Amino acid sequence: MPMRATKIVATLGPASSDPALLEKMIRAGVNVVRLNFSHGKAQDHIDRADLVREAAQRAGREVGIMADLQGPKIRVGKFAEGKVMLEPGQKFVLDAARTEPGDIEGVGLDYKELPRDVKAGDTLLLNDGLIVLTIDKVAGSAVHTTVKLGGELSNNKGINKQGGGLTAPALTAKDMDDIKTAMGLKADYVAVSFPKNATDMELARQLCNVAGAATGHKPALIAKIERAEAIPELANILKVSDGIMVARGDLAVEVGNAAVPGLQKHMIRLAREMDKVVITATQMMESMIVNPVPTRAEVSDVANAVLDGTDAVMLSAETAAGKYPLETVMEMANICQEAEKAEYAELSADFKGKTFKRIDQSIAMGALFTAHHLGAKAIVALTESGSTALWMSRHNVRMPIYAVTSSLTAQRKMTLYRNVRPLLMDTSADRDTALADAEAHLKNKGIVQSGDVYAITVGEPMGQPGGTNTLKICRAG
Ligand SMILES: Nc1ncnc2c1ncn2[C@@H]1O[C@H](COP(=O)(O)OP(=O)(O)O)[C@@H](O)[C@H]1O
Numbered sequence: 001m002p003m004r005a006t007k008i009v010a011t012l013g014p015a016s017s018d019p020a021l022l023e024k025m026i027r028a029g030v031n032v033v034r035l036n037f038s039h040g041k042a043q044d045h046i047d048r049a050d051l052v053r054e055a056a057q058r059a060g061r062e063v064g065i066m067a068d069l070q071g072p073k074i075r076v077g078k079f080a081e082g083k084v085m086l087e088p089g090q091k092f093v094l095d096a097a098r099t100e101p102g103d104i105e106g107v108g109l110d111y112k113e114l115p116r117d118v119k120a121g122d123t124l125l126l127n128d129g130l131i132v133l134t135i136d137k138v139a140g141s142a143v144h145t146t147v148k149l150g151g152e153l154s155n156n157k158g159i160n161k162q163g164g165g166l167t168a169p170a171l172t173a174k175d176m177d178d179i180k181t182a183m184g185l186k187a188d189y190v191a192v193s194f195p196k197n198a199t200d201m202e203l204a205r206q207l208c209n210v211a212g213a214a215t216g217h218k219p220a221l222i223a224k225i226e227r228a229e230a231i232p233e234l235a236n237i238l239k240v241s242d243g244i245m246v247a248r249g250d251l252a253v254e255v256g257n258a259a260v261p262g263l264q265k266h267m268i269r270l271a272r273e274m275d276k277v278v279i280t281a282t283q284m285m286e287s288m289i290v291n292p293v294p295t296r297a298e299v300s301d302v303a304n305a306v307l308d309g310t311d312a313v314m315l316s317a318e319t320a321a322g323k324y325p326l327e328t329v330m331e332m333a334n335i336c337q338e339a340e341k342a343e344y345a346e347l348s349a350d351f352k353g354k355t356f357k358r359i360d361q362s363i364a365m366g367a368l369f370t371a372h373h374l375g376a377k378a379i380v381a382l383t384e385s386g387s388t389a390l391w392m393s394r395h396n397v398r399m400p401i402y403a404v405t406s407s408l409t410a411q412r413k414m415t416l417y418r419n420v421r422p423l424l425m426d427t428s429a430d431r432d433t434a435l436a437d438a439e440a441h442l443k444n445k446g447i448v449q450s451g452d453v454y455a456i457t458v459g460e461p462m463g464q465p466g467g468t469n470t471l472k473i474c475r476a477g
Pocket residue numbers: 011012013014036038039040154156157158249316317318320321
């Protein structure tokens with residue numbers, strides 16, 4: 001059975017904080033965990049990050065950590081009982097001044113400006129559109145509504161205005177604090193919620209640079225594409241980010257459900273063309289929050305995201321708050337692997353009319369092309385920054401890409417890259433020693449056997465990023 005190429009991001013929460021369970025989830029296929037800063041306290045996330053690193057060590061796998069900022073998302077406050085059941089036709093009041101916990105009549109708001117941003121007749125969608133409220137009137141701090149579509153509403157669920165247009169800034173004071181927390185726990189990825197344009201991402205980058213000045217830690221930045229304004233800015237946003245997330249929860253509310261599948265394909269294609277990573281997120285296995293098996297539609301959704309070429313598929317409440325976090329990961333891993341078998345790899349079409357300006361990138365593409373047409377067992381890239389592996393992984397090939405690096409930061413970043421297996425190895429020696437060490441490492445791990453052909457790329461001087469200039473086709477000794 002070939003290894004799975006598509007990566008799995010799992011959101012952690014109360015349902016996935018037990019050390020033994022975390023270890024099982026990692027063994028079952030979680031490559032990156034997501035700490036959702038919309039929920040819980042900073043210390044909860046710090047503690048979970050520690051648990052993840054310990055569990056990953058026990059499982060013998062490297063796991064990336066993604067800190068997902070809350071952003072200007074408007075959310076309801078907490079309820080006395082944790083949740084209420086809203087019935088169609090009933091009245092419900094969202095009150096920015098309310099300090100006591102919510103009940104069946106109303107709830108507080110963490111975004112105090114909501115009453116200023118809405119008016120009678122507007123439609124509010126809660127919990128990614130599962131609950132719909134229409135506004136009857138706004139009186140001071142209180143937004144009076146009638147429930148159109150009812151359901152369970154629990155602590156801190158999100159609120160969107162139909163059609164978008166709520167006027168919050170891109171990075172809030174809370175986000176700035178959370179960036180410090182994320183940098184403290186050495187998050188490999190920081191996901192920025194609701195960026196409108198490249199400037200929002202540049203601001204996030206600056207804040208990370210300032211917070212990381214003392215340690216030198218530099219996370220990769222993911223722009224969550226979840227507001228209508230971001231769509232025409234997509235290429236500009238991609239240019240200044242390391243990747244994007246197709247954040248279908250909020251996006252569907254902003255642009256309408258029906259527009260999302262087409263946008264997903266467009267976003268994945270553009271991200272890959274621009275050598276960036278892309279995560280497909282939200283409701284992928286939604287019914288597994290309560291059921292031990294997914295629906296047929298969910299199976300197809302995950303498989304189609306794989307066929308679209310996503311780097312990773314993401315789990316949210318399924319693993320954060322669901323009944324079957326481990327089973328969901330196992331199912332998802334299985335679906336990805338099966339879908340990959342149906343994938344069509346015609347590499348030549350990717351290169352048609354393409355020119356490369358960089359030597360290292362040309363070598364990476366040469367390795368890919370040669371290994372693919374030679375039917376090599378594996379492609380190996382000795383890479384410091386991970387760029388060589390990133391470039392290679394933007395194209396569909398049947399054989400896995402092993403990225404050998406001496407940088408733990410690069411190794412953890414590469415946990416998200418499709419079809420890339422990051423391996424840590426000291427590469428500080430001279431080139432021939434490093435090549436021999438890499439082969440010994442691969443044989444040791446059972447990745448190649450004597451007689452297997454593999455392609456390997458390497459650069460000079462060793463141990464420095466950006467110098468890849470050599471492609472060698474080897475037969476393992
Ligand atoms: N760290 C956490 N603590 C408590 N509950 C969480 C946590 N993370 C996620 N959840 C629960 O899982 C749901 C779905 O997760 P997610 O998609 O990450 O959040 P949301 O859609 O609210 O931004 C959340 O609405 C919340 O009920």
